[in-house]
Amino acid sequence: MNQFEYTRASTQQAAIAALVKDEHAMFLAGGTNLVDLMKRGVTSPSRLIDINELPLAAIEQTATGLRIGAMVRNSDAAEHALVNRHFPLLSMAFKAGASPQLRNMATVGGNMMQRTRCPYFYDTAMPCNKREPGSGCGAIGGYNRMHAIFGASEQCIAVHPSDMCVALTALDATVTIAGPKAERKIAFADFHRLPGSTPQKDNNLQHGELITAVHIPFNHLTNVHYLKIRDRASYAFALLSVAAALNIKSGTIREARLAMGGVAHKPWRLTEAEKALKGQPANETSFKKAAAIAMEGARSYGHNDFKLKLAPNAIAEALRLASV
Amino acid sequence: MHDPITPDPSRRSFLKRSSALAAISLTPPAMVRAAEKGFDEKIAGVFEKMPLSVTINGTKQQLSIEPRVTLLDLLREQLHLTGTKKGCDHGQCGACTVHVNGRRVNSCLTLALTTEGKQVTTIEGLSKGEQLHPMQEAFIEFDGFQCGYCTPGQIMSAVACVREGHANTPDQVREFMSGNICRCGAYSNIVDAVMNAKQGGKTI
Numbered sequence: 001m002n003q004f005e006y007t008r009a010s011t012q013q014a015a016i017a018a019l020v021k022d023e024h025a026m027f028l029a030g031g032t033n034l035v036d037l038m039k040r041g042v043t044s045p046s047r048l049i050d051i052n053e054l055p056l057a058a059i060e061q062t063a064t065g066l067r068i069g070a071m072v073r074n075s076d077a078a079e080h081a082l083v084n085r086h087f088p089l090l091s092m093a094f095k096a097g098a099s100p101q102l103r104n105m106a107t108v109g110g111n112m113m114q115r116t117r118c119p120y121f122y123d124t125a126m127p128c129n130k131r132e133p134g135s136g137c138g139a140i141g142g143y144n145r146m147h148a149i150f151g152a153s154e155q156c157i158a159v160h161p162s163d164m165c166v167a168l169t170a171l172d173a174t175v176t177i178a179g180p181k182a183e184r185k186i187a188f189a190d191f192h193r194l195p196g197s198t199p200q201k202d203n204n205l206q207h208g209e210l211i212t213a214v215h216i217p218f219n220h221l222t223n224v225h226y227l228k229i230r231d232r233a234s235y236a237f238a239l240l241s242v243a244a245a246l247n248i249k250s251g252t253i254r255e256a257r258l259a260m261g262g263v264a265h266k267p268w269r270l271t272e273a274e275k276a277l278k279g280q281p282a283n284e285t286s287f288k289k290a291a292a293i294a295m296e297g298a299r300s301y302g303h304n305d306f307k308l309k310l311a312p313n314a315i316a317e318a319l320r321l322a323s324v
Numbered sequence: 325m326h327d328p329i330t331p332d333p334s335r336r337s338f339l340k341r342s343s344a345l346a347a348i349s350l351t352p353p354a355m356v357r358a359a360e361k362g363f364d365e366k367i368a369g370v371f372e373k374m375p376l377s378v379t380i381n382g383t384k385q386q387l388s389i390e391p392r393v394t395l396l397d398l399l400r401e402q403l404h405l406t407g408t409k410k411g412c413d414h415g416q417c418g419a420c421t422v423h424v425n426g427r428r429v430n431s432c433l434t435l436a437l438t439t440e441g442k443q444v445t446t447i448e449g450l451s452k453g454e455q456l457h458p459m460q461e462a463f464i465e466f467d468g469f470q471c472g473y474c475t476p477g478q479i480m481s482a483v484a485c486v487r488e489g490h491a492n493t494p495d496q497v498r499e500f501m502s503g504n505i506c507r508c509g510a511y512s513n514i515v516d517a518v519m520n521a522k523q524g525g526k527t528i
Contacts, residue, residue: 006374006391006437028435035394035433036414048391052438075427099503100490101481102415104427105434234502 001038005047009054012178012210018049020180020208027051027210029071029110032102037115041124042131056109056212059083065217070109070210074164075100077108087216089245092226093167099235109211112165112175112191115202116158116265117237119143129155130199145303146239149311150264156199157301159262160192161237166261167226168214169269170243176213177205188214192266199265221245221257223282225322228261229314238262240311242318248282258294258319263311270294273315282323284316291315378439380405381449389436396420396431399446407447407476411505418504421477421484422446428484430503447476450483458528459483462521463514470508478504482518486528491518 009015019025024046028034037043056071059080066082077083078094098106120126120138127136139147139157147157165188173188192203205211224245230236241261247254256277258270273294280286291312300308373388380403389398396413399405399422411419413432420432423445450457459482462468469475481504485491490500497518498511506514521528 001392004391005372006435008437008440028438031435031438032415032430032433035435038392039414048435050438099418100485100488100500101418101421101428101430101503102433105429234499 002041002044004038004045006050007047008050012054012056012212015049015051015054016178016180016208016210018047019210022047023207025049029107029113030073030102030105031110032098032106033110033114037122040122042115042122051210062215065215067213067215068108070107070212070214072108073104074098074106074108074111075103078103086218087167087171089221089224089226089243090164090167090171090216092224093163093241093243096226096228096238096241097163108164108214111162112203112211112214113205114160114162117146117161118158121158130158130195130202133198133200140301143303144301146237146262147301147304148264149298149300149304149307150260150268151194152265152299152301153195153197153199155197156195156265158195158199159264160202160266161262162267163226163228163238163241163261165192166241166243166259166267168216169267170245170257170259171216171219172257174215174217175211176215177209178212179206179209183212185215189267189269195265202265219245220247220255222247222249223322223324225318227314227318227321229310240307240314242314244315244318244322246277246282246319246322248323251281253277253280253282253286256290258290258315260294260311260315263298263307270315272296277319284320287316287319287323288312290319374437376437376440378436378442378444380444381446387436391435391437393436394432395422395424395434395436395439395444398436399431399444405446405448409473409476411474411477416505417474417477418481419474419477421480421504423480423484426484426487428481445480447480450479457483458524458526459486459517459521462517462524466513466517466520467510468514468517469506469510474504474506474508478506478514482514482521483528485518486522491522494519 007018026045028048028050056069058069060067074094078091084091120128121131126138129137148159168188175186175191177184193201226243228241229239238261240263243259245257256274258273260268273290276290276293294315295312373390376387376389378385399408408422409419411417415430415433420430421428422431425442459479485500491497494515497515
């Protein structure tokens, strides 16, 4: 690991000021991804600003929803009574992610900031436009079993690895971001980016900004399920995952929310499939039809061809499991 | 011709560069001495240590460490608490599991400086003298290991698993022990050990 300087921030303002001063500085939260990236030489910050002591670890009910502080640990959010009661989909997604040890360390803000697990991104001997813009993409024409089927570019076909972010996308969450001058809010679905020609940018956070919270609005979703498909029963990144949330009344779908993980550079919202489900009976035919609509525009890269079959099956299955 | 009085700037810059390179990989004490003699003030920065006050297995430690030292390396290399194992060193195997303020974490991904003011418990801190912790006894009774390399991490994780309330059924134990990999494949005996320790009536 390269040398770096270490600073502990006691206030949000001090943390932001320290980051603004040094363009190669980074915030350190749980460290579960960042410390690993530093060990591998993928990321070499000049300074780490430890934000673990910042008072951003509360879960509070607001007039319109739940506010989850950016420094809430994944395990605490997963077990929290308010999260379980109002957003069981989010609890399921948290529990599907990583291991108990990592969930004890990882924060909500850090989960949003985690980098792709593409093996070419981690191997500094290989080309990767995300790690080193202009060096090429090793995964296109290479080993790409885990890779994207939606929204990829000629520059990058990596996927975002989070489970939490998939649920928060489906739940229409909002991210609160503090900056050197002012606070701003951004829709969760607009936080992460597609790779386009700038795959080195995972999200729309600017240097000097700090995620302080996510807010999830209350909803009328009666039936939810988070389905994660992976190579082993637990403790593995998703081949793909589906967050399905429905409002079903008298057997009819009043509202549908669908998002997928492991299929794109960002959590992938299935807007057209949601529209197709609205007003339909909650049955196998509707689910399969919606799944087929969701797959429009999908494309695979060889090793991940199986995802073109797995994805619609998983969407239909997640909807079925949510509906029962 | 080389002027014996004027220092050769190219030679000096070469020395600086090469010493900085050596500083990353070789002989830190010699380089620190070199830095103290004013050869290169940058090198002093490279080896800047920071104070750390942390309680490990009930003993308060006042330490001075580099920011890049992980809790795992601090335990093993500086405090010689080698019960905590380095398996993958990337948070994938769980061999390095310890408790920080009572919560199980991967010590390989924990920078030691982030434990300032905290309580760390390792496998060495679990027993009371010669009296093994009930989870340690259960692992022996149920043969919860073969080679034993993952065992300290398994036991630290298992104790936390029970304390968290995640050891109610064998399936739940399997899910909540999934962060600890055992290459010998002693999993079924590990599940038996955890379940029996939990049901054994002793305080875990």
